[in-house]
Amino acid sequence: MEEKELKQVLEAVGNGSLSVGRALDIMKQLPLSDLGYAQVDTHRCLRTGVPEVIYAEGKTVEQIVGIGLRLIQCHDNIMATRVRPEVFTEIRKAIPDAVFYPTARIIVMHPRPVAAVGNIAVVCAGTSDIPVAEEAAVTAEILGNRVTRIFDVGVAGIHRLLAARKDLFRANVAVVAAGMEGALPSVVGGMVPYPVIAVPTSVGYGASFGGIAALLGMLNTCAAGVSVVNIDNGFGAGFQAGLINRLATAAASGAPD
Incomplete structure (x- = not known):
């Protein structure tokens, strides 16, 4: 769930259309998305200011892509570290806008400009x-x-x-x-x-x-x-x-x- 959706839950509690108990039940489910092989922390950016970063070493291409696709539903500039060139080639088939920094071995998915x-x-x-x-x-x-x-x-x-x-x-x-x-x-x-x-x-x-x-x-x-x-x-x-x-x-x- 994105920050916008979280605000909607809190506003619903505020205007009385949602009970505190029901809101608590919803919010208990907010911080993660269960993909079976990964518990994706979709609220890390809300807590820390930075989205979850994918450590690619040891993961399959399918796992990296699955986690990446879930994260880019909520955030921009999703990083995957320790990525080999051949892995990037496969990832880009599923996430065409992914950018590779070969010396750093980092991929950025859904890249957007950030003021430095x-x-x-x-x-x-x-x-x-x-x-x-x-x-x-x-x-x-x-x-x-x-x-x-x-x-x-x-x-x-x-x-x-x-x-x-x-x-x-x-x-x-x-x-x-x-x-x-x-x-x-x-x-x-x-x-x-x-x-x-x-x-x-x-x-x-x-x-x-x-x-x-x-x-x-x-x-x-x-x-x-x-x-x-x-x-x-x-x-x-x-x-x-x-x-x-x-x-x-x-x-x-x-x-x-």
């Missing part, structure tokens, strides 16, 4: 970290945030990061992705006056242990403003950065909470 606010810096240490950084950047952009990309500025050539400091200082929050020893978020965290969200990537030689070395390095950072998401979780970092950016933008404009 604030500024998020998405930074990565090396070119091999770009897919994770792009997952964060595309996620943030779809959710209505302005993003500045600062790629391939790892600590092995620290002058590259220093050359981008003007772009860094314009942001309200940074997402910093790095593999190997995962040092870059600590360096950025020591430079900027806002939160840094560190993303360890699975990039690196054997002793990086698929990103565990970077994860532990980031968890042990001495930069106090750094928080850490899971290995390769660009989506989670982009989502969190978007929340921080919108709060910062609202505060700067004097808008109410």
Whole structure:
């Protein structure tokens, strides 16, 4: 049920045409749509401001399409993450307006323009970290945030990061992705006056242990403003950065909470 329909239920209670008990029965059924293989949360946008996002890895094309078709009945800009190109080809047959961001491995179904606010810096240490950084950047952009990309500025050539400091200082929050020893978020965290969200990537030689070395390095950072998401979780970092950016933008404009 969409927000409009929910308002109709509340208005009916208000004018006396629907009892409180009957309205309660209806509203108990509102938050989900049971597809058999998925309990689709159609009211997540009403609660949090963002529709449910489909994690595509491990799901069949039919399941992704079914969930997507249900969600686009209620909302625009439905995201599916971790999508392979061949899966997108099949999905587009059922949802022709779907758009694919191949580097980020994200699909957007029923895409609509969203005004971008604030500024998020998405930074990565090396070119091999770009897919994770792009997952964060595309996620943030779809959710209505302005993003500045600062790629391939790892600590092995620290002058590259220093050359981008003007772009860094314009942001309200940074997402910093790095593999190997995962040092870059600590360096950025020591430079900027806002939160840094560190993303360890699975990039690196054997002793990086698929990103565990970077994860532990980031968890042990001495930069106090750094928080850490899971290995390769660009989506989670982009989502969190978007929340921080919108709060910062609202505060700067004097808008109410």
